[in-house]
Amino acid sequence: MAQIINGKVIATKIREGLADEVESFIKETGVSPKLSVVLVGDDPASHVYVRSKENACQKAGMIGETHRLSANIKQNELNELVRRLNKDRSVHGILVQLPLPKHLDPIAALNEISPEKDVDGLHPLNMGKLLRGDDPLFIPCTAHGIMELILSTGVEIKGKEAVVVGRSNIVGKPVALLLLQQHATVTICHSRTKDLGEVVKRADILVASVGSPGIIHGNMVKNGAIVIDVGVNRVGDKLQGDVDFDSAKDKAAYITPVPGGVGPMTIAMLLKNTLIAAKNAQK
Ligand code: GUN
Numbered sequence: 001m002a003q004i005i006n007g008k009v010i011a012t013k014i015r016e017g018l019a020d021e022v023e024s025f026i027k028e029t030g031v032s033p034k035l036s037v038v039l040v041g042d043d044p045a046s047h048v049y050v051r052s053k054e055n056a057c058q059k060a061g062m063i064g065e066t067h068r069l070s071a072n073i074k075q076n077e078l079n080e081l082v083r084r085l086n087k088d089r090s091v092h093g094i095l096v097q098l099p100l101p102k103h104l105d106p107i108a109a110l111n112e113i114s115p116e117k118d119v120d121g122l123h124p125l126n127m128g129k130l131l132r133g134d135d136p137l138f139i140p141c142t143a144h145g146i147m148e149l150i151l152s153t154g155v156e157i158k159g160k161e162a163v164v165v166g167r168s169n170i171v172g173k174p175v176a177l178l179l180l181q182q183h184a185t186v187t188i189c190h191s192r193t194k195d196l197g198e199v200v201k202r203a204d205i206l207v208a209s210v211g212s213p214g215i216i217h218g219n220m221v222k223n224g225a226i227v228i229d230v231g232v233n234r235v236g237d238k239l240q241g242d243v244d245f246d247s248a249k250d251k252a253a254y255i256t257p258v259p260g261g262v263g264p265m266t267i268a269m270l271l272k273n274t275l276i277a278a279k280n281a282q283k
Pocket of ligand 1: 095096097098099120141142170266
């Protein structure tokens with residue numbers, strides 16, 4: 001039976017540390033770190049995520065504001081809002097919540113965010129620096145959170161076989177680059193991968209981020225693996241990961257649950273990035 005990696009506990013510890021740091025920062029500078037989230041349309045899951053980002057900011061002593069825009073806003077109106085937030089000196093971090101409605105181009109919106117305020121780490125300058133191994137200002141929050149969870153096991157990453165299932169810009173690509181930076185041998189799988197099971201079986205470190213409930217069964221998991229499940233799939237009235245937890249837990253050495261694994265870490269890393277952005281803005 002695997003050891004459960006409790007993301008909630010780890011994230012809470014990080015958030016408590018951040019709240020202390022925020023308090024001293026405000027005392028020293030008189031400035032409150034502020035995150036501006038841009039939320040377009042009515043996606044119910046996005047509304048829930050954004051509310052929890054606002055609450056988390058408040059709990060950490062930061063300001064979290066959300067700009068809620070109608071689903072039929074035009075691209076230039078969205079870009080114009082981002083540019084206005086770039087210029088606003090009271091705003092330290094900007095996050096455009098994804099996915100956007102279909103008629104809007106997420107890349108075009110992300111390109112507008114000032115790299116210094118890009119707490120999501122999705123601007124091409126920050127992603128490009130991540131690719132080059134050249135100290136990006138910010139790393140995408142979920143990928144960063146996943147690395148913290150892997151580090152929490154104390155298992156050395158260097159030389160291990162890491163398999164990332166999913167190639168999104170938010171999770172799959174950045175986490176693969178971070179694992180590579182830590183000297184893992186990295187394979188990225190996706191929907192066109194032939195014989196996914198055979199590739200996944202090689203993984204000492206497995207990151208599943210495809211959005212397909214239970215696609216990774218225990219019979220695909222190597223004995224003693226670290227299994228990180230990024231999937232958040234609504235199945236009936238329950239959340240289910242991309243990993244079939246019950247069968248995988250008997251093979252893995254460490255495994256994250258859904259919910260309570262990766263999810264809480266994303267917000268903790270977002271808060272961390274917002275404080276860094278606020279500190280950088282005072283230099
Ligand atoms: N939607 C789901 N996760 C994320 C994230 O980390 N950043 C943004 N911008 N949108 C998301």
